[in-house]
Amino acid sequence: MTTKQVRIKATLLKELARKHGTPLFIVDHAAIRSNFTEFTRRLPRVQAYYAVKANPDPAVLRTLYDIGSSFDVASIAEFNLVYKNIGRLPAKERQSYIWDKIVYSNPIKDRRTLQELDRYKPLVVFDNSEEIAKIRRHAPQAGLVLRIRVPNTGSMVELSSKFGASPGEAVDLIAEAQDAGLTVEGLGFHVGSQCTNFENYVQAVATSASIMEEAETRGFHLRLLDIGGGFPVRYDPHVRPFRELAKILNKELDRLLPKNMEILAEPGRFMVGSAATLVAEVIGKSRRDGKNCYYINDGIYHTYSGILFDHCQYPIKAFRKGSRSISAVFGPTCDALDTISQAEELPELKLGDLVYSENIGAYSHASSTHFNGFPPAKVVHVNQ
Numbered sequence: 001m002t003t004k005q006v007r008i009k010a011t012l013l014k015e016l017a018r019k020h021g022t023p024l025f026i027v028d029h030a031a032i033r034s035n036f037t038e039f040t041r042r043l044p045r046v047q048a049y050y051a052v053k054a055n056p057d058p059a060v061l062r063t064l065y066d067i068g069s070s071f072d073v074a075s076i077a078e079f080n081l082v083y084k085n086i087g088r089l090p091a092k093e094r095q096s097y098i099w100d101k102i103v104y105s106n107p108i109k110d111r112r113t114l115q116e117l118d119r120y121k122p123l124v125v126f127d128n129s130e131e132i133a134k135i136r137r138h139a140p141q142a143g144l145v146l147r148i149r150v151p152n153t154g155s156m157v158e159l160s161s162k163f164g165a166s167p168g169e170a171v172d173l174i175a176e177a178q179d180a181g182l183t184v185e186g187l188g189f190h191v192g193s194q195c196t197n198f199e200n201y202v203q204a205v206a207t208s209a210s211i212m213e214e215a216e217t218r219g220f221h222l223r224l225l226d227i228g229g230g231f232p233v234r235y236d237p238h239v240r241p242f243r244e245l246a247k248i249l250n251k252e253l254d255r256l257l258p259k260n261m262e263i264l265a266e267p268g269r270f271m272v273g274s275a276a277t278l279v280a281e282v283i284g285k286s287r288r289d290g291k292n293c294y295y296i297n298d299g300i301y302h303t304y305s306g307i308l309f310d311h312c313q314y315p316i317k318a319f320r321k322g323s324r325s326i327s328a329v330f331g332p333t334c335d336a337l338d339t340i341s342q343a344e345e346l347p348e349l350k351l352g353d354l355v356y357s358e359n360i361g362a363y364s365h366a367s368s369t370h371f372n373g374f375p376p377a378k379v380v381h382v383n384q
């Protein structure tokens with residue numbers, strides 16, 4: 001939660017659940033707008049490209065589009081989702097939008113994706129030689145951003161084991177791309193998602209600045225830095241507020257980078273994490289190993305998929321009052337992996353009771369499956 005953020009009131013959650021049924025994924029667009037405004041206000045030099053993967057709901061994209069967001073896409077399907085908002089613009093305006101406001105951030109791109117993207121002359125990320133050859137062949141009109149490997153220490157989701165050229169090879173890769181007739185526009189990095197160790201950003205900016213200096217001495221001028229995602233959501237009060245990170249980042253960006261350097265960021269979680277609440281229903285109950293066990297109609301294969309894929313835990317709250325005991329909460333499928341929590345403090349619940357989880361807007365519904373015949377939670381939008 002950002003400090004100022006207003007939670008959706010319990011009465012509204014219950015009313016919506018009564019009206020639409022459960023499981024219900026309630027997206028608060030006022031919260032999305034507030035997160036976007038906070039991000040851009042506190043990082044005035046940075047252009048925010050919302051990372052679509054965090055929540056690709058077209059209504060979410062529309063709200064961010066309307067408020068002036070740029071977009072980070074990482075598949076052709078995500079590109080097309082963003083394109084839907086600009087498809088009707090006059091051709092010239094549409095092309096400018098793609099140049100100025102979309103980055104294709106996945107360092108690995110299928111050749112067919114590149115073939116489709118080429119006509120849009122997009123900005124694309126790469127981190128190795130094979131990719132240079134592929135881009136040269138299939139999307140030679142693209143502008144390039146070299147992703148470098150930076151420390152992801154302490155981040156909830158580590159990305160550096162999979163992506164990023166080592167800083168030592170960076171300038172050689174830039175030279176290789178330029179020799180291939182491509183244009184390298186800048187550098188990028190990702191400090192890992194839900195990065196609560198702000199030193200990762202400090203080090204990454206410093207490494208980028210020194211690579212840029214080295215590149216300049218070898219005749220390669222880079223005009224942009226993409227500082228990626230990682231901006232944390234305050235899932236708990238131990239997470240330092242965004243304003244502290246912004247202060248540190250602004251200082252480092254001003255200290256180390258020329259004033260005319262374009263700075264991009266790809267926040268996903270920060271924009272939508274605090275902007276959704278899930279309401280589910282207790283559909284079964286048992287007592288096992290001396291503990292109350294509740295079976296609810298959403299789980300690990302669905303909105304709570306972030307527990308597995310995102311390494312995120314979402315506390316479960318009850319509307320019912322009463323003395324609480326440590327309880328287990330399971331999802332509806334037949335798999336024991338479908339365990340949301342073995343230790344949730346809950347009052348004695350009854351079948352049909354509603355429970356809810358806040359701050360569940362990022363990497364949750366996006367990775368929901370249809371496993372075991374249970375569809376993803378229904379989505380409703382409030383404050384649109």
Ligand SMILES: Cc1ncc(COP(=O)(O)O)c(C=O)c1O
Nearest residue numbers: 051105193229230266267268269
């Ligand atoms: C390339 C890239 N950019 C941006 C993001 C969004 O990161 P976050 O949600 O931490 O802001 C991710 C997440 O995995 C990513 O892989």
